Structures are given as C-alpha cells and as structure tokens.
Amino acid sequence: MNLLAKVLTAALFVGVPALMLAFQWKDFAVTWRFHRRGQRVRGEVLRITPGQVDENAAVHYAFRLPDGTVLHHEYSETHEDWTALSPGSPLEVVYLPEDPRRSRPLGMGVGWARTGFWMLVMLGLMAGGFGVLLG
DSSP states (O other), X not given: OOHHHHHHXXXXXXXXXXXXXXXXXXXXXXXXXXHHHOEEEEEEEEEEEOOOTTSXXXXXXXXXXXXXXXXXXXXXXXXXXXXXXXXXXXXXXXXXXXXXXXXXXXXXXXXXXHHHHHHHHHHHHHHHHHXXXXX
16 A cells, blocks of 8 residues: 555544544533533523524523523534424523633533444454554
C-alpha cells in the first residue's frame, strides 16, 4: 500500500471515527451532568419554531429560578417533534445550578444506548482501519 492510500485509510477509518467518538462522548457527558446535578423546575412553552427539511424544530421556553429570576431558553439539539406542545403548555425543565444559563427539557440528550451503539460502530471502524494499515 502506497503512502497516499495509507494516509487516506488512516483519515477515513481512524481519524473520522475518533472525531465522531469524541463528539458523541462529549454529548453524553453533558447529558450525564444534567442527570446527576441538574435541578428540575416547571417551565412554560413560549413558542415552537418548526424545523425545515434539514433543521431541527426548536422549543422556546421560560422558567423561574428559586431566587425569582426568569430565564428564557431554546432547545433544538434533536429532531424532536414538539407539536404536542403549544404556547402556554407546562414543560419540565432541568438546569445546572452552577450555570443556570444551561438548561434543557427534562429527558432530552444522549443516553447510554445511543452512545454505546455509536461507540461500537466507531471502534469497529477504527479497528478495521488499523487492521488494514498494519496488515
């Protein structure tokens, strides 16, 4: 295998999966932090912005901190269907007490199943890439 083929193989089967694995793990770590340290409060839906063909729908909501401060946020990290909600609907929200500017609707984020699946896929691609490069 010539040098160019080795570089392309390393980039496609090792570099890209490693990058995807890092992004997946970061998303999972954020979700886990919300799960462990997040405070639950009742919020209110302000409006729903429907997603276009290649965009996520967004739910805009507000919630009140224990000190009375009202925060307005938006969540659009997934292809969730927010049509069951309407302006004025209650919404369970979880926020980080150390940084209340970070919040999300309860139950949103990346779970173990999705993270585990993508970790196996990416590690398999990386093992195959190493196998081709070393074999």
